[in-house]
Amino acid sequence: MSIGNKLYISFAAMLAAIIIIGGYSYLNMKQLQASYDDLIERRAVMLSDLKTVQTQAIQQNNSYRDFLLTGNEEALERMHTSNTAAAEALERILQQSNRTELKDQLNRLLEINSEIRDTGSEILQYSSREQILNEAVEHLFPIARAMSTAADELAADQQAFMDQGVADNKALVAEIVEHLITAVIIAAAAAAAAGYLMARHLSRPLVRLANAAQQIAAGDLRPFDTRVRNKDEIGKLAVAFEQMRSELNQLIHKLNASAEQLSTSSEELTASAGQTADAAQHIAAAVQEVTSSSESQSKGTEECVTAMGEMSAGLQRIAESSSAVADIAADTRNRVDFSYGSLLHTVGRIGDLKDSIQTAADQMEELNTYSIQISDIVRIISDIASQTNLLSLNAAIEAARAGDQGRGFAVVASEVRKLSEMTGQSANQVEALIHEIQQRISGMTQTILASVAASDSSVQAVEEASSAFAVVKSAMTEAVEQIQEVSAASEEVSAGSEQILASVEEVARIALTVSGRTQTIAAGTQEQLASMEETKAAAESLSGLAEELHEEVNRFTIR
Template structure:
């Protein structure tokens, strides 16, 4: 009597495994879309900080330049005009004292009104404490100078020549010199303030350049690192999965379990793939063992066809067992088919996630465009500052031209004073020749000569002041040109930052291409999954045929126990089907 032993492998149900995978999926920390959004958020956060700091510093620089152009330069120019009008007042009062012509008093009064206006302007513009004190001193000295001038005019009207000449040599001269000294001190203070503000502005421009440069480099490096790691975390598992599915399609089930660290949709997909390969490996092994057992049973039934009814009953029992085994295999194939369907659903979910990734990347591209527009606005502001500096340079150049015109005018005054002195000398000679009759005329000629010398001396002082103004104006032109050069450098660095934004835009384009490649890989996985499903359907059909044949054999055995030929025929048919099943299963390597 022949005995048979069947080895039925236990496999967890698909429903139980599906619940386990779903629970694991709930533990995912970061999805692919969240990873992309997080990476781009870090990059654009850094660029937002850079843009904010740059805008703040540019506003500060712009205010400093406005302070220089609107306050410091006008104050220095006003002080220089102040000194010129004081000389005009002195010349007006001296001309009146010398000639008695009231037109000189009109010039004196006009210069006085302009000087009062300049003092009022300085009181409003000079915000520095030391400058305000000097302006108050200038105002007091001008009041003193005017009072002395009024006293000289009164003495002139009274024809007290000795008294007003003494005032001119003492009080008026001292007040004028002290006024000039105080005005020079004010000019020096304002020039020092102008120099300090220019240095602060240059330092601020350098700070902006360094911030934009370093931050742009850091953002580029960070963007490259984020793109590399995100791309690697997506492409590497997908490539491993594609390789595994390709081997499964070729019948190789011997590869080990894939191990990845992803806690996202891709990690869930790899887990499902490992489960599918494991189930296929168990199923193919079970089919192989069962087909071998079925083939052996067929041979034994053929050898036992001449035995007694007991042997026939045993064959019927074996056939029924084969039917049950084959039906079990058929049920397992149905479960495998459900598993493959679930894997296809997982691939579709990954495809949807890839589409979300592509949408997030396109949004990042839009944000990069906005960042580029912000940098362009910064470039435009730097150009506006450059234009303002150029205008200030033109104003200072115009001041230099006015100083040259004043120098020419002073030269004319000096020439007239020399001629007046020569005429006074000739008049003195003629008076000496006239003897006693010319003494009075000689005194007048001597006074005229003294006044001419004073006029020449005043003209020389004015010439010195004009030369000083021209020198200081040239220094101001040089300082403004240096500031203009620094603004040009800042403009160049800002344009470099704009180029860095364009490079980041290119890097994002590369990420979009890689996401497209991932979509193509997922489509390939879907095609391979369909092929596996077709293979499983083929095996399922063969199993159904086995069930049908086994059922026919069992029925024939029960109905015709005495007819061993039909039993032998059924056994041969069963053996043939088992060989076909072994041929199909042999394609798989476990």
């Protein structure tokens, strides 16, 4: 089993213990909560209702006494109210009660409460006040005292029952706490024991492996005791340690043999490196002569390539300039075509604008005619108002002459005169507005006529510009065609020059290649000569390193 699985099992056991303790605590807390809920929600309410019954029993007795002493009907009404309240409280207690003995006591109190109500009603049937008082003292008051006494006893019994419930809850809490403490102590002890066993199981083989690692670090590769019974990762680690020790032992054996062979080979290499260095010096002298002649030929070829490159670059710039001019000319022609189309569209829009302005001028003329007609009508209304004012004035004079018989007519004449004055004022205001409108219509008509003349001039100017754009468009088309022909010819010449330049560059490249290779050979011979010297020195150094390696390998203790 792996270490991870062992740890998982340990943690799972601890988790199971925690879950068991938590479940036990939860069940006990639910039981405790139910008990407290019963105390608070049922028993406390029942006790409160019993207190109400006590109070209402006393209130009934006092209210009936008050009625007998004072004859106050309100006291009698309070008695009936207290009786009803006591009955309702007893009914609530009866619904919540689950004890047969308590239910019997409650039913007895309900009977007594009903008997008090019935007895009180029967006593009131007597006509003599003295007889009513005697009956109340003999029959009603003893019943009321009996109810009060029974209610007191029942309340005391319920209070004792509640106190017993509280004591039971406290005992349950103490029992739960005791059980939880015991469970926690047991779980803690089990966890500590499991941790100790797990640590001991893991630490012993690790100590053995640590000692083995220290032995290897000290250079001792002899077999050591790594027997581990664990079948987990620690057991695999012990096997790997033993394999590593064995592999290192074999490696040191091989290194020792290789160091001896290396020492012998380095001595032989030193002797052969000296002979190779002498031959390389003769080869370097011959290669140097070939290099000097190749450099002279390469310089002449480079000058020819430079001249051809300059000529090809000039032709390439001419071709590029011709192509750029052709592109610009084509773009200009496209812009001229677009501008020509926009100009034609503008001519159409100006014509539409001219027609709209002419229509507006005709409509303004009609408005001017209508305003003149309205002005004439307003003058007629003003004249009618003046005539009506004169007629109302004459009517008022005639009414004044008629005396009392003409008073009503005088009032009508006065109202007519006021109406004619208001009509005259309104007509004058309308006439002033019409006059202002006529002036504005006249100004707008002149403005519109001026706009018509300006639109005619604009149409003529745009048509002339359209003709000029047509001529420019034709000329641009011819220019673009000629420029494109020049650009094509320039590109052909440039392509020919590039082919010539490529041929010359190929010749120069071959010459440079030859020169470069001879230089490379010369440099290579020089480098080879230097390498031979370095090889000789390295062989001597390698011989010394082989001796050092042999000494280092001898530090390890092997079987």
